[in-house]
Amino acid sequence: MGIGDTFDRLCRPFEGPNTIGNTRRFWIGxxxxxxxxxxxxxxxxxxxxxxxxxxxxxxxLGLSLxxxxxxxxxxxxxxxxxxxxxxYSFALISMNLSSTLTTMLAxxxxxxxxxxxxxxxxxxxxxxxxxDVYVTILTLVVSIVMNTFMAQTAGSExxxxxxxxxxxxxxxxxxxxxxxxxxxxxxxxxxxxxxFTLIALLVVYLGLRALVNGRFGxxxxxxxxxxxxxxxxGYDVRRIKLLVFGLGGALAGFAGVLYATWGNYVSPSxxxxxxxxxxxxxxxxxxxxxxxxxxxxxxxxxxFRQQLSATGSQYAMVIVGAVLLLAILFVPEGVIPRLNVxxxxxxxxxxxxxxxxxxxxx
Amino acid sequence: MNPLNLLFLFADxxxxxxxxxxxxxxxxxxxxxxxxxHGEFIMIGxxxxxxxxxxxxxxxxxxxxxxxxxxVMGFVLxxxxxxxxxxxxxxxxxxxxxxxLILTQGVRIALGNSIPQISTPLGTIAYGEFSxxxxxxxxxxxxxxxxxxLYVLFTRTEFGIRARATIQDPDTARALGVDTxxxxxxxxxxxxxxxxxxxxLYAPTLTVVPGMGSSFLVEAFVAVVIGGPSVLLxxxxxxxxxxxIDALFTNLYGTFFGQxxxxxxxxxxxxxxxxxxxxxxxxxxxxxxxx
Numbered sequence: 001m002g003i004g005d006t007f008d009r010l011c012r013p014f015e016g017p018n019t020i021g022n023t024r025r026f027w028i029g030x031x032x033x034x035x036x037x038x039x040x041x042x043x044x045x046x047x048x049x050x051x052x053x054x055x056x057x058x059x060x061l062g063l064s065l066x067x068x069x070x071x072x073x074x075x076x077x078x079x080x081x082x083x084x085x086x087x088y089s090f091a092l093i094s095m096n097l098s099s100t101l102t103t104m105l106a107x108x109x110x111x112x113x114x115x116x117x118x119x120x121x122x123x124x125x126x127x128x129x130x131x132d133v134y135v136t137i138l139t140l141v142v143s144i145v146m147n148t149f150m151a152q153t154a155g156s157e158x159x160x161x162x163x164x165x166x167x168x169x170x171x172x173x174x175x176x177x178x179x180x181x182x183x184x185x186x187x188x189x190x191x192x193x194x195x196f197t198l199i200a201l202l203v204v205y206l207g208l209r210a211l212v213n214g215r216f217g218x219x220x221x222x223x224x225x226x227x228x229x230x231x232x233x234g235y236d237v238r239r240i241k242l243l244v245f246g247l248g249g250a251l252a253g254f255a256g257v258l259y260a261t262w263g264n265y266v267s268p269s270x271x272x273x274x275x276x277x278x279x280x281x282x283x284x285x286x287x288x289x290x291x292x293x294x295x296x297x298x299x300x301x302x303x304f305r306q307q308l309s310a311t312g313s314q315y316a317m318v319i320v321g322a323v324l325l326l327a328i329l330f331v332p333e334g335v336i337p338r339l340n341v342x343x344x345x346x347x348x349x350x351x352x353x354x355x356x357x358x359x360x361x362x
Numbered sequence: 363m364n365p366l367n368l369l370f371l372f373a374d375x376x377x378x379x380x381x382x383x384x385x386x387x388x389x390x391x392x393x394x395x396x397x398x399x400h401g402e403f404i405m406i407g408x409x410x411x412x413x414x415x416x417x418x419x420x421x422x423x424x425x426x427x428x429x430x431x432x433x434v435m436g437f438v439l440x441x442x443x444x445x446x447x448x449x450x451x452x453x454x455x456x457x458x459x460x461x462x463l464i465l466t467q468g469v470r471i472a473l474g475n476s477i478p479q480i481s482t483p484l485g486t487i488a489y490g491e492f493s494x495x496x497x498x499x500x501x502x503x504x505x506x507x508x509x510x511x512l513y514v515l516f517t518r519t520e521f522g523i524r525a526r527a528t529i530q531d532p533d534t535a536r537a538l539g540v541d542t543x544x545x546x547x548x549x550x551x552x553x554x555x556x557x558x559x560x561x562x563l564y565a566p567t568l569t570v571v572p573g574m575g576s577s578f579l580v581e582a583f584v585a586v587v588i589g590g591p592s593v594l595l596x597x598x599x600x601x602x603x604x605x606x607i608d609a610l611f612t613n614l615y616g617t618f619f620g621q622x623x624x625x626x627x628x629x630x631x632x633x634x635x636x637x638x639x640x641x642x643x644x645x646x647x648x649x650x651x652x653x
Contacts, residue, residue, distance in 0.1 A: 075452045128633035133396045136455055137583045138628065140398075144580050145625050152618050273576050277459055284456055314471050321463035328457045329446060 014206055016213025018071070018221060020290055020340045037198055046190030050262075051306070053194040055299040056201050057258040062282040062298040063204055063291060064251035069280075070288030071212055072244045073224030075132070077276050078121070078139030079252045081146055084270035086114035086253030087260035088150070091171045096161035103178045111253045118249020119242065126241045143276045150268035170267025177261045188261070197258055201295070204251060208291050220244055274317065281320055285327045287334020296336055367492060371613060374498050376605035377505035381564070382578040383585035383597050384508060385557035390586055391593030392529050392549040395444065395454045399462035400582060401575025403554055407432040407561025409469060412570045415480045421566070428562035429555050436554020440547050448546070462575065470572040482566045501563060505601075508556070513594055525549060584624045588631040590638020599639040603627070 008024060015022040021030070041049035065079045093106040121142065125135050154167025163171060177188040177196070188196050211217050222230040223240050231237045260266045269275060278301075286297025301320065308316040331338050386400045397403070410428030415421055439461060447454035484496040516522035527535040528545040536542050560578065568574060585604060589596025604624050612620035635642050 069452075073452075075455065124629050124633050128629075130632050133390075133394075133451060133455065134587055134632065136452070137396065137587055138632070141580055141583050141587075141625055141628070144576065145621055148580075148618055148621055273579075274463075277463065280456060280459070314467065317467040318464050318471070321460045321467070324460040325443070325457055325464070328453050328460065329443065332450070332453065 014209040014213065016209075016217075018212040018217055018289075019209050019292070020337060021292060034202065038195070041191035041194050046194075049191045049194035050189070053197045054259075054262055055302045056194070056197045057255050057262060058282075058302050059201055059295045059298040060204055060255040060258070061252055061279055062286070062294040063208060064248040064255065065279045065283045066288060066291055066294040067208060067212065067220070067251075068244055068248040069283055070290070070294070071217065071224060072220045072241060073132075074241060074245065075136045075280070076139045076245070076248070077136060077280065078118075078142050079248065079279050080270055080276045081121075081139070081143050082114040082118050082249040082252040083256035083259065084146060084150075084266070084268075085117050086110040086256035087266040087270060088165075088171070089113045090257045090260045091174045091266055092160050092163055094175050095163045095171070095173075103175050104180060107177065107254075107257050110257050111250055114253025114256065115246055115250040118252075119246045122242045122245035122249075126238045126245070129238075140273075140276065143271050144273060147268050147271035147273070150271060166267075168268060170265060170269075172265050174260050174264045174266065176264065177258075193262065197262075200254070200258070204254075205291060205295060212291070216240075216243075278320075281324045284324055285335055287337040290334055290337050290340075293334045293336030297334075364492065366489065368609060368613065370494050370499075371609045372605050373502040375608045375612075376601050377498075377502040378564075379581045379585050379604050379608070380505040380509065380597055380601040381501070381560040382582040383589070383601070384512070385553045385555075385560060386582045387586050387589060387593045387597045388512070388556060389550055389553035391591060391596070392525060392553075393448070393546060394451060395448070395550075396451075396458070396586075397553065397557075398455050398459040399465065400458075400557055401577075401579045402462040402465040403432055403436065403557035403575075404561040404564075404578050405469065405570075405572065405575040406435060406465065407558030408565040408568070408570045408574065409473070409477075409561070410558065411562040411565040412477060412480055415565075416478055421480070421483060425559075425562035425565075428565065429558040432558025432561065433551050433555035436557075437547065437551050439554075440550040444550060445543075445546065466572050466575065473572075476569075476571060479570060480566050495567075497566065504563060508559070509594060509598055516594070521548070580621055580624065584628045587628050588638050590635075590640035592640035592644075595643065596638060596640045599643070603639065 004024070007027070011024075011027045021027075040052060061079060061083055064082075065076065068079070069075050087110075090106050090110040093109055094103045097106075121139075124130075125138060130138065150165065150170075151168045153165035154169070156164065158165040158167070165171065177193070179186050179188070186192065212220065219230065219235050219240050222233070222235070223237050227237050230240075256270070259270070282298040282301055283294050285301065286295070287293025301323075305316045305320065308319070327335065382404075385403065386397055389395055389397050407428040410431035411421075411424045412428075414424035414427040419427065443457055443461070444454060447457055482495060482497050484500065486493040487496050487499065488494075514522075516526060524535070524540045525545050525548070527538070527540055528542045532542050535545075568577070581604070585597060585600040588603070589600040604627065607623050607627055608620040611623040631638065637644070
């Protein structure tokens with residue numbers, strides 16, 4: 001059992017009461033799925049991989065909301081704000097200073113801009129003791145105002161350096177992500193962009209699993225369950241919320257940069273009221289207290305929306321709205337945690353001895 | 363700038379903010395539920411009015427139809443969905459948001475992206491070299507009338523006393539024989555009807571399209587946020603404050619900066635006064651009584 005024990009030990013930092021999937025069986029399945037996803041571009045080609053990369057980068061956006069809403073109890077409609085801000089700043093930086101080095105540097109700078117934006121907004125909200133519903137409203141209003149602002153930047157006075165913000169039409173021809181060392185450079189598109197996004201998603205997912213199952217994650221969950229009690233126990237609730245909001249802003253910003261380089265395009269619709277609501281749908285349907293649920297629901301819902309809009313159907317948003325409503329009413333904990341409990345029950349019944357505590361759901 | 367023009371601009375903004383917010387504020391203040399589908403309720407009111415007017419119904423009657431349609435919709439939604447979520451506030455926001463998504467896209471599928479519009483009635487008032495739409499003056503009067511009507515309803519009637527008892531202490535109210543379930547339903551229907559009224563009143567002045575609800579959201583949400591917990595006083599005060607700010611900035615720099623200024627006002631007010639403007643008023647009142 002030497003290999004098995006090593007495997008278990010490797011998985012341990014990512015296991016705990018705040019995530020589902022803490023069994024060896026889960027991790028074996030996880031590795032199989034990751035290997036299959038890595039092989040996807042080889043089997044289906046660069047074009048298919050490039051389409052699929054969009055779902056993966058959206059999943060990072062979904063995860064950013066999952067930690068804020070699901071784990072810390074702050075419902076934000078503003079994740080798309082940081083997504084969009086990072087996308088726009090990447091466009092402005094990389095197009096103004098078009099060299100491979102600056103394209104590479106534009107990624108961390110844009111993520112930093114989005115993080116700072118989220119920290120500033122978060123400071124005013126959490127240190128102003130803004131309560132639950134007010135946070136949701138404010139983030140939504142910020143998103144609407146950003147949409148209005150960007151949509152009216154069509155005139156020539158709205159030019160940053162040599163790049164016009166373009167108003168309603170947005171900014172086209174944003175360069176792809178390029179990594180260069182010396183003379184050698186790699187442009188990420190098609191399959192390579194897919195692999196980059198997949199690995200980024202993997203790192204974010206595992207990192208967040210370690211986070212929510214660690215000390216800080218416990219204080220996040222404590223804040224969600226009872227703010228006053230957590231404060232009485234000596235934790236600075238405002239700081240916890242601000243840090244989580246900043247981390248969420250950084251992740252959303254990272255996803256935003258990936259988005260801008262994916263389609264080489266960014267427009268005010270990323271701040272639009274429809275797009276603002278989509279991360280909430282992913283997280284609510286997949287399971288707000290489950291990182292895996294957010295990822296799976298994001299990929300499935302986006303794939304479904306893509307399929308429907310490809311056939312020219314207008315019913316996508318009606319169905320998405322109905323699914324969201326049904327999920328809130330009948331599966332409030334989310335689809336994936338519900339499935340997990342069902343699976344565990346089936347297994348418990350088939351095995352006479354009850355399973356070890358590693359099978360406990362969150 | 364002519365001071366009379368500025369006054370008209372202020373009255374216009376005040377009416378828009380108060381009417382945008384009042385339906386949302388009644389539901390939030392009385393029940394703690396934020397109706398994120400508020401904009402779409404307004405849209406339904408506007409569609410009810412425009413479609414009826416296009417079918418040959420006189421405009422005032424068409425507006426009544428718009429209000430009734432929205433009220434009935436609010437009744438059905440409260441009975442089937444909202445009441446399951448009273449103890450889950452964030453979930454009720456998401457659910458009402460989902461309702462909004464379904465309504466917007468549903469109307470778009472059923473009626474297309476545009477319908478024939480109705481024109482603004484009542485002509486204009488001319489003074490000196492300026493002229494101003496009479497209908498917009500009427501709207502300001504209606505906004506004040508709505509606030510006055512709600513004041514009377516909630517302070518001077520049997521229903522209002524029962525409703526306020528329900529908010530203050532549902533258990534005691536129930537023990538004293540108040541049907542709290544019915545109070546919640548009625549409050550939600552009143553809030554929906556007010557949203558419908560807003561849609562009906564603005565239908566002749568705006569382009570009625572499925573996505574029109576979002577153009578009311580900034581004003582409505584900001585007004586509720588800075589108004590604080592007391593519905594009537596909060597809506598009136600924030601309508602006044604935001605009306606001035608919006609009128610000034612829109613006048614000086616354009617519509618978009620009016621919005622930005624309102625957003626910044628909201629953030630600053632919330633940072634300084636956690637209970638909004640009504641909290642400030644109560645503080646001042648307590649201090650004066652203390653002395």
